[in-house]
Amino acid sequence: MAEYLRGVEDKIAAIKEADILIGIPSYNNARTIGHVVRAVRAGLAKYFPDQKAVLVNSDGGSTDGTRDVVLNTESDNLQSIFTYHRVGPVYSIAIPYHGIPGKGSAFRTIFAIADKLNVKACAVVDSDLRSITPEWIELLIKPVLQGDFDYVTPLYHRHKYDGTITNSIIYTMTRALYGKRVRQPIGGDFGFSGELARFYLAKDVWETDVARFGIDIWMTTTAIANNFRVCQSYLGAKIHDAKDPGADLSAMLYQVVSATFDLMETYSGVWSKINSSEPVTTFGFQYAVGLEPVVVNIGRMLEKFRLGVRDLLEIWQGFLPSSVMLFLAETQNQPDDKFNFPDEIWVETIYSFALAYHNKVISREHLLKSLTPLYIGRTASFVIETRDSDANEVEERIERLCNIFETKKSLLVDNWQEKGGKHG
């Protein structure tokens, strides 16, 4: 048995086979993982009472007793919720994963156990979720078990200012590149078939950055680019444990954007032939959810943007087209309330960064970290523009941006081969 399954061989041998596997990656989530486990158990009891199910906690070496919480958390008194009982128990496996520290390594262990147990359907959910309900399990698993889909991405109801990296870069680019309108490609909670889990496991990426970060976009892109059947399920609001307020935005941006750009290298033969996008099947009943207000300090964002433009222009000069450079120079004297980062300029900026990343114009980490002020400027512009817009209007606004990403895709395709070149 593989090195990364050390310690659970006996348990896997005892279980032999299973129909469903739910994976929960964790690291010091003792505070929240109990709720997630209860929701998963309730979901399995309510929607899949006849299926043999396994819950796998793949842990990154927690010191706060996360694994004990998983193993000792029993379902709430399900009799008070359901009128029936599960046929069999839900097996629990809590295993510290081996290999490079990161969410990707945790997922590899989950895929490996899914492979050994020959499961039909799997789902992975974050361990810090506060808004997970038993219905999430149904919505992530059923399209695979009964709908013949291989990959289920989540669809959340989010505040209009949340998920700005997703909305302005990852969703828009993934859609333009691979032609599928998967709204939350890096949502973190996914469903997938046993076949796709085996496909992921067989990929030679587990000693690369995929093991550290970027597993979400890697899973989504790999599924789409390899023609697995993809759909999305509406899960409602996504509320999770408060993140570290000191978390470095530029590091986060670097991780998620570099993972997306790296996949462009892998699948250049796929995306260069796609020139339109199509919607994917969506499951679940969509409803409005009351959301916490989001505080945004526009003044500080614009200050950071202008500082970046003043000090980093020399770095960008080597690869940004003249139209973008001209726009950036003009923004220095724009009043805050009139500040606007147009869609066309933003799309040209992102495509130019993608080409510069491909051509290794400068150190890739420096390149993407220098994108931070531009991203902040674009986000500030988006907030100013959508201040009085409701959720639907914001969605229309994002749709417009997606169309420009698709229209201008030729910029990327035509210049992809020209190493070190500058376009525009």
Added chain:
Amino acid sequence: MDDLMQRAMTEPFINFIDKIIKFMPQFITALFVFLVGLLTAMLVRMALAKTLKVAGVDKLSEKSGLAEIIRKSGIKSVLSVLISRVVAWIMVVTFIVIAFSLLNIPALERLLERFLLYLPNVFIAAIILIFGFVFANFLGRAALIAAVNAGSRVAKLIGRAVKFTVFLVSLTIALEQLGIGKETVLIAFAVLFGGVVLALALAFGLGGRDLAKEYLEKILKGEAGDDIQHL
């Protein structure tokens, strides 16, 4: 008188001619060795450049990021050409040394010996300086970007200070390698570095007083931050 003339003028001249005649075969041999070396070095340079290019060394250097480091250090040639040039020059120098040794001139031999013993120091110092330059640029840019992303108004100054300091350290090490005023360079570096730190401390202390006040006020008064979840 004639005898005196002959001893004073003719004999030294004959001796001189005699020595030149005796020296000529050595000189011709040395010149021949040098020319053969020059020709061989040229041929090796051309052959090596082509072989390395076919072997994909340039592509490998692009992929590994080495090409970028070379470009940033101001060298415009690709890696295959660079390696072949270095090998050719090493061959030329080797053949020059062999050619000089064939001349059998003790003073020249001693000079050559000292030069050859010193040559590795020059080579190492040059490498230290090149790496220092590249490293200084890299760290300077990293510091500049990090400072900009942290919202610092003196990001450019920070970037330049890091770049200058790293290059200064590499210059000191290079000069020490060359044996130039070992103690003096070290003391000068310490004084200069101390001066830079003091200047920065004063600059930040005086220039950044208002910034620090503003920052502390923001912290203590609890300035509204951003709640945006970016992912």
